[in-house]
Structures are given as C-alpha cells and as structure tokens.
Amino acid sequence: MEKGGLEQMTGSAASTPSEDCSEDLWRTVWDVSNVVLQDMEKEKKKEKMKIFLQSEEVKEMYRFAGEVGIRGDMLRELRFKWARQKMEESEFHESLERLRKVEAQTESPGQEHLRKEIAVGEEGVGDNDNVGEGKQNIVSLPKRHGKIKYKIYGLDLSDPKWTEVADKVHKSGEVVWPQEPKPISGRCKLVADKILSLQEADDPAPLLGDWIGLLQPSRVDWIAFLDRLKEQNPHIYFQIAELVLGEESFDANVRDYSKLIDALAKENRLEDAERILTKMNENGILPDVITLTIVVHMYCKSGNLDRAKEAFESLRAHGFQPDMKVYNSMIMAYVNAGQPKLGESLMREMEMRDIKPTKEIHMALLRSFAQVADVNGADRISTTMQFAGFQPSQESCALMVEACERAGNLDQARHNFDQMMKLGHKPDDRCTASMIAAYGKKNLLDKALNLLLELEKDGIESGVATYTVLVDWFSKLELFDEVEQILDKIAEQGEAPPLKLHISLCDMYIKSGAEKKALQALGVVESKIEQLESADFERIIDSLKAGGFVEDARRIHVMMEARGFVLSEPLKVALTASRAVGTSHRNKYSPEQR
Structure with missing residues (x-):
C-alpha cells in the first residue's frame, strides 16, 4: 500500500470495481493504512535518531557541555536537540541527492550537453589551467568554511580559553565524582577472600603481592579494599594498612597516615602508632595540624606527659593554634599527673585567646588542687568559675573543704563548710568526712561530735566515709569499744568497708x-x-x-x-x-x- 489522499483513494476504487467493498469501506481501509504508514515512519525516525544520538560529533558536544558544568535535564535536552539537528541535516542532503538523481534521469540529451558546457565555462573562469583538460566536474553543495561555534545562553564557548577551563573542571570533577573501583572476580576474588580470612598472627605480604599482580589496583581500588577489610577483619586491617602506605599505586598522603595513627591510638596501640609516625617523617611527609592534634590526644590519653608536651609544642612551632579539644586534653594530662598549676596556665592562655573553658575543666583543676592540698590554687579556680558564670555547687564547695582539710587549715575548712550550708547545699558523706578529718588533725573531738549532732538534727546522717574517719581517730586514741560500736553501724548500712x-x-x-x-x-x-x-x-x-x-x-x-x-x-x-x-x-x- 502506498500513502495517498482522498482523490487517489477514490480513483483507485473507481478503477477497481468490486461487489464486496463499497466506497465508504474503501475510504476506511485507506485511512487505516495511512495510520499504519505514519506509525512505521515514526519508528524509522526513532531508530534513525538513536544512530545520531550515538554519533561521535554529538558525543563530543555532549562531553564538552558536561565539562563546562551543564547537568541533568538540560544536558539531555541539548543532546536530543543536537541529534535532531544532525538528522535533519542528513535528511536535507539525502533529499538533494534524490532530486539530483531524478533530474539527471529526466533531462534530455541536449539539456545535459548544455549543462556540461556551462559547468566547463564556469570552471574556466575560476581556473584557466583546467580549461581544455576535459575534466568532468561534479555538482555539489559548497563547503562550509570557518570553525564551529558553540553558543550556550549567548556565551561563545568556542574560544580557546575555554579548553583550559574544561581541563580544570575535569580535574576537579575527579575529586567530586571519584572513579569506581574495578570489579574483583575470578582468581583475584579468591585471593581477596583469603586475605579477608587471615588471622592476626599470619603474614599478609605474600597474598597481598598476588592480589596486586592480578588486579593492578589504583588508589580507588585500595580504598575500597581497605574499607571492606576494616569492616570484615579489623584484626588484620592494621597490618595491611601499614603495608599499603608503602605501595606506589596507593600514593599515600598525610591524611592516610593521620587516619591510621588515629585508629591505632583509639585501640591503645601506642607503639604501632609511633612506628607509623616515624615512617611518615622518614618518607618526607610533614605532619599537618590534624596529625599533630591526633598525636597530642594520643599521648595525653596514654599518660605520657613528656611526649604530650613535645607534641603540643611542635603544634605551636609549626604555626598552628591549639583548639578547645587540644587544650582540654593537655589540661587533663596535667591534672592526671598531679600538676594542676601547669594546667591552670593553659586555662589562662585559653582565656586570653577568647576560648571559654568548660565547667568540667574548672572542676578537674579544682579537684586536682584539692588532692595536692593547694588551698590558694583551689580558691583561684573557684573564683574564676564564679566570674565565668558558674555558680558554686555542692561538689565545688566540698572540694574547697577537702583542700583545706588536706592542708591542715581547720578554720578555712569550717568557713567553707558553713558557706556551703548558707548557699543551701547539704554536705554529703564525703564532705562531712573531710570536716571531721580536719578536726581530727587538731584532735578536737568535742567539736567534731558537736558538728555531727548538729547535722543529725538537720536530718543529715553520717555514712561510711565519716565512720571510717572516726574509726581511724578512735583507734589512735585506743577507744576500742567505741570503734566496735561504729563497726556495727557500718554493718547496718550494708556498704562494703x-x-x-x-x-x-x-x-x-x-x-x-x-x-x-x-x-x-x-x-x-x-x-x-x-x-x-x-x-x-x-x-x-x-x-x-x-x-x-x-x-x-x-x-x-x-x-x-x-x-x-x-x-x-x-x-x-x-x-x-x-x-x-x-x-x-x-x-x-x-x-x-x-
């Protein structure tokens, strides 16, 4: 069937008489055939469109548009537009070629002879050297001169400077959109499974060498494999991660070293972390602020105060300013080492840099000063807390009493004890024990007993800590019967002595x-x-x-x-x-x- 109009349909029906089909039936058959032919034409165009979508020129324009930052629906729309333009251009040339062939078939011999003479004459005007040579000229469309210009939203992207821009965008795109790791299959997969099943005492180097030879991994392959290893077999992870740092294909940087050091420090593997740090320095990779911060935290956590101080000074020597977490770690290291004055100096340094110390830091310093019986230091911290907006709590007041008791300052201890009561804080058993111990150092048993009676009237009962102080005091006075009575009271409370x-x-x-x-x-x-x-x-x-x-x-x-x-x-x-x-x-x- 061929596509035609109504006149062609009626003409065909008239020239083909039929007793079975009327004129209306022929009209219906012809309409249906036209619809089928239209659908066939659409399918042909779709298949042809697919060919132009995959053409090299359209792909090149598509890649260029992606490099300059065009994404999503707009990029897909432009791709279809360019493919449609190429298809229309191809159809145009095909139609011209068909017209040329039809014209060549229908023209008479005289017209063909005249066309050749005109063509030879035009060629002679353009080029005298070709006259008389009898060469046959081919009629074709004129070639396009100049370069193709890409314009997007009025911006001319055909300028050479955009080539450099596209290269920079491509390089940055590798970071934003990293490459996918290679698929692991076959023998390489078997070797990888063996590595994942290794025990901590096994040597992973031979299997790792086989895996490298089979896969030829890049950095993205290493990262994917290490992540999988860390999740499935953390015991062997640290050994392999250390070996991978020396692989050229991994291209280790300072961040890779710092991550491994941090992971080892969290597992309390101090010697292994120090070995990685030494390798880092031997390979000429200078530690940055993150690495030095990790080292400070590591030594503070392990209680190695000397190495923590070295790392802290190295941090400042490299021009990096410690942050809140570094200061907190160093102050707690001084507190744990029984050197609260050095911790206090760091706290003053924080205040000068407008870094507000937390309440926990103040309390840790106050507790440390109380343990070393430094009343002046404890008083300084207590005053600083009030200026910082932290009101005296029951614990801070109890620590002041304890500091005075350890220093043997009875009057100051009683003053802080009474001040705590005025603030509305009831003394706990530990605070009461400190106050009784202060009386015990002066051997003022009557005043100590009067204090206990006053507290009992206020509904504050003594506990094991207070009874322990009384037992110690009474044993020194050889009041053995009284000690036995106190032991009975301790047994009644049910707490472990x-x-x-x-x-x-x-x-x-x-x-x-x-x-x-x-x-x-x-x-x-x-x-x-x-x-x-x-x-x-x-x-x-x-x-x-x-x-x-x-x-x-x-x-x-x-x-x-x-x-x-x-x-x-x-x-x-x-x-x-x-x-x-x-x-x-x-x-x-x-x-x-x-």
Missing part, C-alpha cells in the same frame, strides 16, 4: 593485741596492695614493727619497694634494728596459746 577502714583496723587490733583480727585485717589489706599509697605502707609497717610482727613488716616492706615507694629512713633503721634483736611477737607463743 573502704580500704582505709581495714588499714585502721589492722593498726588498732595490733595495738590491742587481738592477733587473729589483726591478721584478718592484714589479709584484706594485702589483697588490695595495689591501692595502697606510701603513707599507708608506712603506717602498716610501723604498726607491725611495734606489735612485734617483724617478718610481716619485712614482707610488706618488699611489697612497698615493688610499688616504687621508699620507706622513710627512721622507720627503715628501726625495722633493721628489730630484725637484729630477735624473733617476732608472733613466734613468742606456742600455737595453742595463739
């Missing part, structure tokens, strides 16, 4: 001659020997020596030296003399008597 209580009981039972109870208390103390301080060792050894338990005193002395503490010279001389005198008190009686 602290170590200080057992030390006091050991001293008291030795003095009272209750050997069995003394040895029981001594056994509890020895089970927690790692918690004893130097003063605790001194007291136990002195009590054992005075009670005649020389061998036990020598054993505790050996434990003391193992902890790194040194016995005072007078007690050391007395212990040596008691060993030279003779047997201990424990050996003066028979087993039946004991």
Whole structure:
C-alpha cells in the first residue's frame, strides 16, 4: 500500500470495481493504512535518531557541555536537540541527492550537453589551467568554511580559553565524582577472600603481592579494599594498612597516615602508632595540624606527659593554634599527673585567646588542687568559675573543704563548710568526712561530735566515709569499744568497708593485741596492695614493727619497694634494728596459746 489522499483513494476504487467493498469501506481501509504508514515512519525516525544520538560529533558536544558544568535535564535536552539537528541535516542532503538523481534521469540529451558546457565555462573562469583538460566536474553543495561555534545562553564557548577551563573542571570533577573501583572476580576474588580470612598472627605480604599482580589496583581500588577489610577483619586491617602506605599505586598522603595513627591510638596501640609516625617523617611527609592534634590526644590519653608536651609544642612551632579539644586534653594530662598549676596556665592562655573553658575543666583543676592540698590554687579556680558564670555547687564547695582539710587549715575548712550550708547545699558523706578529718588533725573531738549532732538534727546522717574517719581517730586514741560500736553501724548500712577502714583496723587490733583480727585485717589489706599509697605502707609497717610482727613488716616492706615507694629512713633503721634483736611477737607463743 502506498500513502495517498482522498482523490487517489477514490480513483483507485473507481478503477477497481468490486461487489464486496463499497466506497465508504474503501475510504476506511485507506485511512487505516495511512495510520499504519505514519506509525512505521515514526519508528524509522526513532531508530534513525538513536544512530545520531550515538554519533561521535554529538558525543563530543555532549562531553564538552558536561565539562563546562551543564547537568541533568538540560544536558539531555541539548543532546536530543543536537541529534535532531544532525538528522535533519542528513535528511536535507539525502533529499538533494534524490532530486539530483531524478533530474539527471529526466533531462534530455541536449539539456545535459548544455549543462556540461556551462559547468566547463564556469570552471574556466575560476581556473584557466583546467580549461581544455576535459575534466568532468561534479555538482555539489559548497563547503562550509570557518570553525564551529558553540553558543550556550549567548556565551561563545568556542574560544580557546575555554579548553583550559574544561581541563580544570575535569580535574576537579575527579575529586567530586571519584572513579569506581574495578570489579574483583575470578582468581583475584579468591585471593581477596583469603586475605579477608587471615588471622592476626599470619603474614599478609605474600597474598597481598598476588592480589596486586592480578588486579593492578589504583588508589580507588585500595580504598575500597581497605574499607571492606576494616569492616570484615579489623584484626588484620592494621597490618595491611601499614603495608599499603608503602605501595606506589596507593600514593599515600598525610591524611592516610593521620587516619591510621588515629585508629591505632583509639585501640591503645601506642607503639604501632609511633612506628607509623616515624615512617611518615622518614618518607618526607610533614605532619599537618590534624596529625599533630591526633598525636597530642594520643599521648595525653596514654599518660605520657613528656611526649604530650613535645607534641603540643611542635603544634605551636609549626604555626598552628591549639583548639578547645587540644587544650582540654593537655589540661587533663596535667591534672592526671598531679600538676594542676601547669594546667591552670593553659586555662589562662585559653582565656586570653577568647576560648571559654568548660565547667568540667574548672572542676578537674579544682579537684586536682584539692588532692595536692593547694588551698590558694583551689580558691583561684573557684573564683574564676564564679566570674565565668558558674555558680558554686555542692561538689565545688566540698572540694574547697577537702583542700583545706588536706592542708591542715581547720578554720578555712569550717568557713567553707558553713558557706556551703548558707548557699543551701547539704554536705554529703564525703564532705562531712573531710570536716571531721580536719578536726581530727587538731584532735578536737568535742567539736567534731558537736558538728555531727548538729547535722543529725538537720536530718543529715553520717555514712561510711565519716565512720571510717572516726574509726581511724578512735583507734589512735585506743577507744576500742567505741570503734566496735561504729563497726556495727557500718554493718547496718550494708556498704562494703573502704580500704582505709581495714588499714585502721589492722593498726588498732595490733595495738590491742587481738592477733587473729589483726591478721584478718592484714589479709584484706594485702589483697588490695595495689591501692595502697606510701603513707599507708608506712603506717602498716610501723604498726607491725611495734606489735612485734617483724617478718610481716619485712614482707610488706618488699611489697612497698615493688610499688616504687621508699620507706622513710627512721622507720627503715628501726625495722633493721628489730630484725637484729630477735624473733617476732608472733613466734613468742606456742600455737595453742595463739
């Protein structure tokens, strides 16, 4: 069937008489055939459009538009527009070629001879050298001269300067849109699975070499593999990550080193982190602010104050200013090392740089000053807190009382205690114990008992910490019956007695001659020997020596030296003399008597 109009349809129907089909039926058949032919033409255009969409010229224009920043629907619309233009241009040339062929077939011999003469004459005018040579000229469209200009929104992008812009956009695009890692399959996948199943004691170097030879990985392949390894086998991850830093294809930078150091520091693998840091310096990669910050946090967390100070000074020497987190880490390192004054100096430096220290930093410094019995330092921190807008709390007031008690300043301790009560804060058991201990150092038992009675009237009951101080005080006064009553009260509260209580009981039972109870208390103390301080060792050894338990005193002395503490010279001389005198008190009686 051929496409035609109504007149052609009626003419065909008239020339083809039929008894089965009327004129209306022929009209319907012809309309249906026209619709089918139109659909066929549309499908042909779609297939032809696909060809032009994949043409090199359209692809080149598409890539160029993407490089200059055109994205999304607009880029797709331009691609279809360029393909349609190329298709229309091709159809135009094809139609001209068909017209030329039709004209050549229909023209007469005389017209063809005349056309050739005109063509030869025009050629002679243009080029005298070709006249008479008898060359046949081909009629064609004139060629287009000049360069193609790309204009988008009125902007001429055909200028050579846009080539440099496109290169820069392409390079930046590699960062924004990174390449996809290569697919791992076949033998390479088997080797990768073996690496993922390695144990921490295995050597991953041989398998890693096979994997590299099979895949020839780039940086994006390494990153994808390390991420997978870190998720599935974190034990072997650190070994392989360290090996990968030396691979040329990985092209390690300062950020790769800092990430690995940070991960090792979080796992408390200080030696491994230091080894990576050394490799980084040997490879000529200078640490940046992030790396130095990680190192400061690492040494502060491990308690290595000297190395933390070196890293902190190195941070400032490189021209980097510490931030809030670095200051906090260094201050806490000084606090944990018992050097709150150095931590306070850093806090003042923060204030000069308009970095506001947190309440936690103030409280940590206040707590440290209280532990070292520095009343002036604790008072400075307390005043600074109030200027910073942090109102005195029950804990801060209790720490002030504790600092005064440790320093032996009874009047100042009572002043802070009363000030806390005026502010509406009730003293807890620890604060009350500090106040009673302050009275105990002055041996003012009546005032201490009066304070306890006043607190009891206000509904504030004593706890284990306060009772522990009273037991220690009463044992020194040899008020053994009163101590037993206090022990009954401690038992009623159901709390585990602290170590200080057992030390006091050991001293008291030795003095009272209750050997069995003394040895029981001594056994509890020895089970927690790692918690004893130097003063605790001194007291136990002195009590054992005075009670005649020389061998036990020598054993505790050996434990003391193992902890790194040194016995005072007078007690050391007395212990040596008691060993030279003779047997201990424990050996003066028979087993039946004991």
